Amino acid sequence: MMQRLQTPHVVVVMGVAGTGKTTIGPLLAARLGVPYAEGDDFHPPANIAKMTAGTPLTDDDRWPWLDAIGTWAHGRAGLGGVVSSSALKRAYRDRLRAAAPGVVFVHLTGDRALIEDRMSHRQGHFMPTALLDSQFATLQPLEEDEAGVAVSVAGGPEEIAARAVDALRALPEPTR
Known part of the structure; x- marks a missing residue:
């Protein structure tokens, strides 16, 4: 019988801006019994300033941010955790x-x-809806050889988090 994914693993909640990473991430972490880290908190101030001004980030802008998230995730190896990152x-x-x-x-x-629609109703976030087109243009969905699942954001946050847990638990254990 195939072994199924169980916590503790580090889960990266990914997607374009406005998909609910900041909402679903903590719910998912709570359901899995692991800590949550907000990916936006790893951005250097210059990245926040660019996005607030409506300027898309370049790869060079993103590398230090991704490295900081990677460092956090590495530190959680074997312990589990959930972190958000557009990825x-x-x-x-x-x-x-x-x-x-x-x-x-x-x-x-x-x-x-x-x-x-969801982006237009959220308050206090630096990412303007004007950057949504660049997010979709940049998005490369998960490929078959990548450990992960796609989960629709239709429905309420608790429903989405429950679907994510179910999908994760159905994954085969990743190879190391």
Whole structure:
């Protein structure tokens, strides 16, 4: 019988802005009984300033941010944790996996209209809806050889978190 994914693993909640990474991440962590880290907290101030001004980040902007998330994830290896990160490109996910082998991804997915609507109603976040097009243009969905699951953001947060847990528990144990 195939062994199934169980905590403690480090789970990266990924997706374009507005998919609910900051909402679903803590719910998922609570359901898995592990700590949560907000990926936006790992951004250097210059990145926040660029995004607030409506300027998309470059890969060079993202590398230090991804390295900081990777360092956190590496420190949680064997203990488990959930961290949010857009992780839009395969290269970004590869960088996270290089820092913390065995991480698994939960890709929050949804159609552009739903995500834009949710972004337009959130308050106190630096990411403007104007950057949503660049996020979708950059997005490279998980590939078959990447440990992870895609989970629709349709429905309420608790429902989404429950679907994510169920999908993660159905994954085969990642190879190290």
